[in-house]
Amino acid sequence: MELQQFISPCHFGMEAILKREIYDLGYDIVKVEDGRVTYEGDMETICRANIHLRTTERVLLKVGEFHAETFDELFEAVKAIPWENYLPVDAKFWVTKASSVKSKLFSPSDIQSIVKKAIVERLKQHYGVNWFEETGSSYPLRVFLNKDEVTIGIDSSGESLHKRGYRVLSSKAPITETLAAAMIMLTPWKADRILVDPFCGSGTIPIEAAMIAANIAPGMSRTFLAQTWNNLVPMQLWNDSFEEAKELVTTDIETNIQGYDIDGEIIRAARDNAKRAGVDHLIHFQQRPVSELKNPKKYGFVITNPPYGERLEEKEALPKLYREIGEAFAGLDSWSEYLITSYEDTERCIGKKADKKRKIYNGMLRTNLYQYIGPKPPKKKRPEA
Template sequence: MNKFEFVAPCHFGLEAVLKKEILDLGYEIVSVEDGKVTFTGGVDAICRSNIFLRTTERVLLKVAKFKAETFEELFEKTKLIPWENYIPVDGKFWVAKATSIKSKLFSPSDIQSIMKKAMVERLKVKYNVSWFEESGMEFPIRVTFMKDEVTIGIDTSGASLHKRGYRKLVSKAPITETLAAALIMLTPWNKDRILVDPFCGSGTIPIEAAMIGANIAPGMNRSFLSESWTHLIPKKTWYAAIEEAHSLIKEDVELNIQGYDMDGEIVKAARENAKLAGVDQYIHFQQRSVSDLSHPKKYGFIITNPPYGERLEEKEELPKLYKEIGRTFNALDSWSYYIITSYEDVQKYIGRQADKNRKIYNGMLKTYFYQFMGPKPPRPKKEFEN
């Protein structure tokens, strides 16, 4: 079986979560760096990682890694890559994205242009043609420069993997599906525990939790760019991965997940999104403010993404809001609660120091995942026979 290397990018600060997911799929880790995990696998890894991974943004088929400090060096080394092993004669290929950090070559448009020329020159010779129609399958290339080291990959996913296909309606400041899944996976929550999101917006955190609880693969209801690469991936490999995903769903699972929001319209949208995700039966959505939050059960989890106050007029309201959050959450004194926000005075206004605080970059925005742990519930007593 041919082995390939893959690069899976993720939010900065969530590499360990993604690494565990990849290991759980049975693939070998090559490296873990800021914002990405590199791993190896056969051609089946393209299908399975796209369908099963909850916390990566996309899966790149890595084709080369080298050092380049000049455009001439970039051209020559790009030209040496065996592009004909991946791209057929009628394939459409382009450098979709170029990023550069602390490198001598930093202009994305120049990098894209030079690399495309090098690819064309290579494939002209290999296919003995002078012009490419580019009417067939698509092969978007992504390249990153880090301290003059170049990593080149072909995007197998297409639309970002956070686009699961269920979120047709969104709230004002939605959290991405990949980030929501990662936050849940950073906590000890499991399908047997209560989960409440009192700022649920369009329902992303409760929906991702329900999908995790019912073991529904995040990529089951969408398509991927590499599905058309039949010269590299047999159709039966995709069918096998989808069949595997269906076989792992826990149809009879019982979940206690609730989502609340003050905005009645956005609560309706959350219900619709949950229906599209196939998890509406597991989640109770209700219009309710955070100050009205209470629960009869003694132990539970709150995982939430409250307003950050990105606009000036909203910032002035934040002390009042976070005091209210503190009063409400602290009244549930045996619960654990987890808050992601860019607001740095959370602990001051909640009135309690977080047990853990993890820095996570949501795009370019630095956020903090504050973790306030409640006591562990007692183990259920075992019944012994006489």
């Protein structure tokens, strides 16, 4: 099969990070839109993208793109796609999600129904059967409509890629693994610099940082739906891709990654999660309030997801908490601080305007990533010859 196009969705506001990841894997970018990136590759791309990409929620195999303003146009355009190239006669297929933005066709249930009917009609003609048992591998479809432009993809990931497999226990308001990784990758932090998360919860930000430092691919310890697509992706491609990821791992490194939380029970959960991720030896977790955030070292990083106060009783405590955050920041000479929150009085309570503020949607919740950028450390002198 010739080169294919793939679509990877991401958090709104983090498209540039995902684009860089895809480039680093060696693939050409076709298009960048709000919340998703389209790129080109061969079928091995399904394996490598699922295993290596840290900031996407899934990898879709793009099968069609066309204009449609009526259900008749939608039906005929879907029917014209060569579905027999993707779906075997026993395939289990359904439209798992349909979304519509500024389009004349806006009913998700009707879109789902029409697309399924059109595919069935196409496959009936090709396979010469009137009934499909759908007892084989699963091929869930996703349909996007934007200004009457329709895009259809087959989901190769299955469970969302933020589910790395290490987080069994989590805090009340955990940040997703994909967003945590994107936050870290947005900063100039490197493995030889100190990183502290004073609201680490179940450890997601420190764990993602340690995995980045050790070059542990996020999908190394999980399975993907497309591993059953024998008609499209030979098992040898999966074996080679997992082997490639294993060879890149370097866990025998020194890091200074720390996670603090006021809740001792959640700290124990964070340690267990880090152990499952294979990075417990790279992180120091400790029960400690943010008011005790001190460090004599210079040029470190705070990357954190503090409480937002979604419940009324929690919201009342936020001004005091964010003032404590500001006092802690003031004591960290030359450090850089990055925090994501939906709390609107963040800058006023911290007592300092952020150098940069980036709007990010965490699910349906609008948040801001406040960036307080410290100075760069002096360049190390080269030893005399």
